Amino acid sequence: MRLLVCVKRVPLTGGRMVLTADEQAIDTKHLGFTISPHEECAVEEAVRLVEANGGESVVLTLGPAEAEEQLRDCMATGADRAILLKTDGGEWDAQATAGAIVEAVRGEEPFDLILFGNESADSGNYQVGIRVACALGLPVVTGLKKIAVEGARVRCEREAGDGREVYEAPLPAVLTVLEGLNLPRYPSVPGRLRAKSKPLAVLEPSRAEPRLEKLRLVVPEGQGKQAEVLGEGAAAAPRVVEVLQSLGVA
């Protein structure tokens, strides 16, 4: 099987969002980077499918040169090679991103499955996978918590209400997944070493004018809560139970 996984470099945010002075981005001076949680599961799923069926898993990202770090991380957990669609670091809107991915996919041998996270952790646009599928004329199923390849078809499940919906699609197909699909492995030390020499192709797509044009980011007004300290240690238990009773939940 040939699989492509599309990922996005995002900052590892901590307890509070701090913006750059121009309000265009999160201030990442003191932050590390990762990929969106849903995408970690997409990479893991692709690696497992190749382990089970043979073939190749390719990981792709659109981002700055520094995004090579995330591609190497993905290769350390088992992806075979990587494609970096290098930008100057500015953010691309979902339409431009999807356009560049479609272009890159057309330059490759056909993939059986193209995997995305259902939405990125940062911009949460909920659309890049669907746009890519639509442009390539491929079926797409989103929000998946289970994927089973059966011959030339894929059977998948997603949560809906309390139960799950079952879908099927012929290959090739585009699937977008959610965290919980699997439990991603951690990279091993040999995996990290191997990743350093795996192939990484760099393309520089030209940027289309944004049609959802980011003007500025805003940190929402905090609830400004001042927690009432009920006590310290086990001695606080009677006071806690009083509060539980006052809230009508004890």
Next chain:
Amino acid sequence: MSVVVYVEEGDELSLQALAFARTLGETRAVSLDGPYAPAAWAAAISAAADGADAIVAAGSDRGNELLAHVAARLDQPFAANVTRIEGDVVTRIRWGGSLLEQARLHGAPRILTVAPHVHPAGEAADVERLIASDDGSPRVLDHVAPAGGGVSLRDARVVVSGGRGVGSSEGFAIVEELAGLLGGAVGCSRVVTSAGWRPHADQVGQTGTKISPDLYIACGISGATQHIAGCKGAKKILAINNDPEAPIMASADYAVIGDLHEILPAISAELRKVRG
């Protein structure tokens, strides 16, 4: 301005989206029946919205999916989870609500979904039933019933959650004990599911379950934005943490400072005592 609104039957979020759409102009509510088929349904919505100035739906799983398909078909931009709109400038949710973005939406029609629980629901409207053609695109073939058992995280009145501070899978016994006494559900943070201590179904957060209980008890959880995005819907939050400076304190109503391994059993014992 003419606005086509996709409305899902019996869906509170759709009624919120409808109320929002009414502030934009004349609305026309549309819906579809039968097995859910996102691409085929989006084709029907696109056709029905021919000539409309805006296409709106709820920022739900289906609303976001359908309008992403509509936008892809029409090759127009799509703004997901919008909280307000002024002219062609939208404010929308990022990072599960931890950050907002103001953006200019250049498309025609304007395609957007309305962020959940930002606007009160409006009156229901006459809904026009659209017919989707069977174009062979993926559709729901079957439903799998829920596993059942226990109080569901989404519906629980009380959720007791554990984070890194719980320390291990076995450490959750005291979290389960308190949740059981309160008739509540057990939750956890992303650190816990990544470590394999609890199943992902228990995760509260941006990439887990978003909850709105009467009381949320966060034990040994620092309060990363990823986690707050999942629990900020709680009416009250009690944080139990050994660090009085932990970010969770800025979202909590009550706090107990100290070791959760001593505090949780003490609360459970006290509850048993007062109940006799």
